[in-house]
Amino acid sequence: MKIGFLGTGLMGQAMIQRLLSVRVPLIAYNRTFSKLEALKEVGAEITSSPIEVIQASDCLILMLTNAAAIREVILSENAASLLANRTVIQMGTISPSESKAIQKAVLENKGDYLEAPVLGSIPEANAGKLLVMVGGTQTQFEKWSELLQHFGTEPMLIGEVGTAAAMKLGLNQLIASLTSSFALSLSFVEKQGVDVEKFMQVLRQSALYAPTFDKKLQRMRDRNYDNPNFPTKHLLKDIDLFLAQGQEIEINLVGLEGVRQVVSKAIELGFSDEDYSAIFSAIE
Ligand SMILES: NC(=O)c1ccc[n+]([C@@H]2O[C@H](COP(=O)([O-])OP(=O)(O)OC[C@H]3O[C@@H](n4cnc5c(N)ncnc54)[C@H](OP(=O)(O)O)[C@@H]3O)[C@@H](O)[C@H]2O)c1
Numbered sequence: 001m002k003i004g005f006l007g008t009g010l011m012g013q014a015m016i017q018r019l020l021s022v023r024v025p026l027i028a029y030n031r032t033f034s035k036l037e038a039l040k041e042v043g044a045e046i047t048s049s050p051i052e053v054i055q056a057s058d059c060l061i062l063m064l065t066n067a068a069a070i071r072e073v074i075l076s077e078n079a080a081s082l083l084a085n086r087t088v089i090q091m092g093t094i095s096p097s098e099s100k101a102i103q104k105a106v107l108e109n110k111g112d113y114l115e116a117p118v119l120g121s122i123p124e125a126n127a128g129k130l131l132v133m134v135g136g137t138q139t140q141f142e143k144w145s146e147l148l149q150h151f152g153t154e155p156m157l158i159g160e161v162g163t164a165a166a167m168k169l170g171l172n173q174l175i176a177s178l179t180s181s182f183a184l185s186l187s188f189v190e191k192q193g194v195d196v197e198k199f200m201q202v203l204r205q206s207a208l209y210a211p212t213f214d215k216k217l218q219r220m221r222d223r224n225y226d227n228p229n230f231p232t233k234h235l236l237k238d239i240d241l242f243l244a245q246g247q248e249i250e251i252n253l254v255g256l257e258g259v260r261q262v263v264s265k266a267i268e269l270g271f272s273d274e275d276y277s278a279i280f281s282a283i284e
Helices: 010-021 033-041 050-056 067-074 096-108 122-127 138-148 163-191 196-205 211-222 232-248 254-268 276-283
Strands: 003-006 026-029 045-047 059-062 087-090 112-115 131-135 156-159
Touching: 003 010, 003 050, 010 026, 010 033, 010 122, 026 033, 026 050, 033 045, 045 050, 050 067, 059 067, 067 096, 087 096, 087 138, 096 112, 096 163, 096 232, 112 131, 112 138, 131 138, 131 163, 156 163, 163 196, 163 211, 163 232, 163 254, 163 276, 196 211, 211 276, 232 254, 232 276, 254 276
Parallel strands: 003 026, 003 059, 026 045, 059 087, 087 112, 131 156
Antiparallel strands: none
């Protein structure tokens, strides 16, 4: 079986390397061709045509920015008609509604569709330690588990299509809220003249502590947001997906709207493509 991998951005690159390391044959597409060259050197077949990938593969893995990109790449008139008898595994972060709409379009073209968004970033992708959440049927889960295990040893079936996408947005809402909350307290204690190490010592012993605080502490203290694994613009995308979905189900989103303003400020400051810990600079 040959895998077609569409989208070789930050995560796609790492996930493809992982598949190649366990000798899964694949053909990769990316809109920007230059990002494919390194993959050719490590054994991937590469192409600038999504049509060619769809024709050559039984299973398509998508690691694209958003639903609009997915529609452009696999649901154009020319591409969609080729989806018959192919399985699409959507692994990027999109909303439950978007995932269900894409599922419908794939099924209309006689293809099969499941979602498998992931928690974790480039280091976890390199190590095969992503947390893979699957939205699909039990049968699909059993059929594709072996492949998904290359990305994370214990893929978990969450429920039907849409449920894994919802879980992923629930988790990314925590990334946004926890990080901005930590950045706010860090900025506050720094400006109040508190010894940050002592602040961390107390925080680490308390029930309030989350490991992500230490992961982001040095970047925030150094104001160094270089070489991101997850850029600020994608966090804003995910907040917006959560807000849109949250409005549909009528939950109170006022707290997250405040976080959104802070993340937007970080983007205004020029940190769109930098690590999202740049939230700190938007606060101070
Ligand atoms: N980075 C992380 O830590 C992480 C973790 C879990 C989930 N995710 C999610 O996974 C997805 C990919 O993330 P990433 O970090 O790899 O993002 P990225 O580096 O920005 O890569 C995005 C990919 O989508 C492609 N793309 C965007 N718009 C397109 C269009 N209109 N037509 C064709 N291709 C298009 C890009 O092509 P070009 O190269 O041509 O721009 C690139 O291959 C996102 O949904 C993200 O939220 C990311």
